[in-house]
Amino acid sequence: MPVIRRSVLPYLAWVIALLATVGSLFFSEVMGLPPCMLCWYQRIAMYPLVIIIGIGIITRDGRMKYYALPLTLIGLTISIYHNLLYYGIFPESIAPCAQGISCTSRQIEWLGFITIPLMALAAFIALTLCLLLHTTEKEREIV
């Protein structure tokens, strides 16, 4: 990948994290859809990424991945688990959602397949890839 396009990757990651943050708040605060327990754990991993990646971009910190990747990987793990429950690959009975809304209740289904857990999964995968691909180039630049 050419260097110019690679330098866009952290911005792309930041925009994804920002959209995921704003979007999840839109779902809960504007549309009134209550977030389930697993959604909250994913939010915990997602929201700080806006700040961490943002500061990483501003300070041109090549070590950004060491701060950001643990969060995206934690989020990704929870998200994979959530999707497995959501699509019935794991039985719901093992879901740790005793209170509030069930983690498998379908609240949004755009175009018949775009659901909230799927969007979260896509966001965490994209973030992880952006950070992995970017740092290889960034490290070269710094060294």
Place this chain on the structure above:
Amino acid sequence: MKKQIKILTLIGAVVVIATIIGASYYRKSIQSERRPFASNDGPLVRPDSPTLGPANAPVTLVEFLDPECETCRTFNPFIKQMLKDYDGKLRLVVRYMPLHPNSRLAAAYTEAAGEQGKYWEMQEVMFRRQPEWGERHGQPSSTPQEPPAVLFDRYAAEIGLDVEQLRNSVAQNKFASKIDRDQKDGQSLGVARTPTFFVNGRQLMRFSKENLKALIDEELKNE
């Protein structure tokens, strides 16, 4: 360094502004949507729903409530005051949206009191004394108290109900299907929180006393 800040600020501003505009547009579009409420047999109003105020009032206020919900409790005196203030122009319809452990039992007791003609008295006492029996958010669960049913019996006696008859009605479980139906109706209308208000079929999207009043006034003006 400056360039990066500029880019992030620009993108951030665009996203935030777009979201604010989107939120306002979304709320407006939902709130302007009018669901059928006049027929008295649709998901908003059922023939057996508890009703307060004249049947031909120009404004019908449907409230999806939970007897155990603290906000519903706080809001209740305001609703009752509005019914007085709007003097004959407002009709209240109560629907159930049980979201707490004792909600269904409390709703059944209120319905049973309704059989003896004291629905609203029972609702009032349930709300007023909710801290004794209800779940309290953000507070450690207090020392084990008496079971809710015992407390409800006592409230019923206090407002002069036939407790034996009341207990029988509740024991027969005859209100379960009504409460279930209300909950299903609510879900079909997208009700996820309590209280949720519909003013002449229009859902209140920004929850506050002022906005509820404003929506009622708007409906009265259009009338």
